[in-house]
Amino acid sequence: MVKIKICGITNLKEAEIINQTKPDYFGLVFASGSHLVDIDTARQIRQEVNKNIPAVGVFVDAPFELIKQLADEKIIQIAQLHGSEKSEDIKRIRTELNIPVIDVINEDKLHRNSDADFLMVDARTSTVTRDQLSNDDSNLFVAGGINPENAQQTIDATKPFAIDVSRGVEVDGKKDIELVKAIVSIAHNN
Numbered sequence: 805m806v807k808i809k810i811c812g813i814t815n816l817k818e819a820e821i822i823n824q825t826k827p828d829y830f831g832l833v834f835a836s837g838s839h840l841v842d843i844d845t846a847r848q849i850r851q852e853v854n855k856n857i858p859a860v861g862v863f864v865d866a867p868f869e870l871i872k873q874l875a876d877e878k879i880i881q882i883a884q885l886h887g888s889e890k891s892e893d894i895k896r897i898r899t900e901l902n903i904p905v906i907d908v909i910n911e912d913k914l915h916r917n918s919d920a921d922f923l924m925v926d927a928r929t930s931t932v933t934r935d936q937l938s939n940d941d942s943n944l945f946v947a948g949g950i951n952p953e954n955a956q957q958t959i960d961a962t963k964p965f966a967i968d969v970s971r972g973v974e975v976d977g978k979k980d981i982e983l984v985k986a987i988v989s990i991a992h993n994n
């Protein structure tokens with residue numbers, strides 16, 4: 805089974821879609837853009853979603869204190885780092901906050917050893933391909949432009965641990981339950 809994260813959950817209606825479609829993770833974005841949520845909204849969404857589905861906090865060079873507050877309050881269970889965070893930042897989050905880290909790889913970060921629990925290649929922000937990673941990179945999330953039409957092809961080509969999807973399951977900027985259902989089914993049937 806390929807796992808799936810539905811990213812960019814912004815309201816309680818979308819929280820309910822997560823409960824009904826049961827992906828393996830959902831994402832709360834704490835970085836500027838159309839999916840940005842404030843802490844109060846994130847808290848409400850976390851309370852609404854089934855506790856068995858971990859929330860991934862998405863950050864771009866965020867202050868440690870923000871990640872700490874969200875982890876301490878159990879609003880997030882995993883941190884996903886898209887910025888130029890260093891190895892020490894990853895270690896600090898893992899040891900002091902005791903939560904796993906997804907390190908989003910780009911060309912600059914490719915050749916250093918990541919201390920993260922998972923790696924992510926996001927086609928929106930890098931041109932890194934599966935072939936450029938070593939076989940040890942087994943805990944790989946693949947993201948960027950995935951939708952129900954191309955998900956199977958992406959899975960076949962990259963053999964990921966998980967796929968990460970946001971805009972590809974939206975209609976008019978909001979998550980669509982039928983599209984989410986379809987892509988969760990594709991991932992879980994692999």
Ligand SMILES: O=C(O)c1ccccc1NCC(=O)[C@H](O)[C@H](O)COP(=O)(O)O
Pocket residue numbers: 811812831833835836837838839840862863864886926928947948949950968969970971972
């Ligand atoms: O979603 C955002 O607005 C965002 C902003 C800043 C950094 C990361 C962001 N999203 C990260 C994700 O995990 C997305 O799911 C990933 O980029 C894939 O997006 P999509 O191509 O829309 O499926």
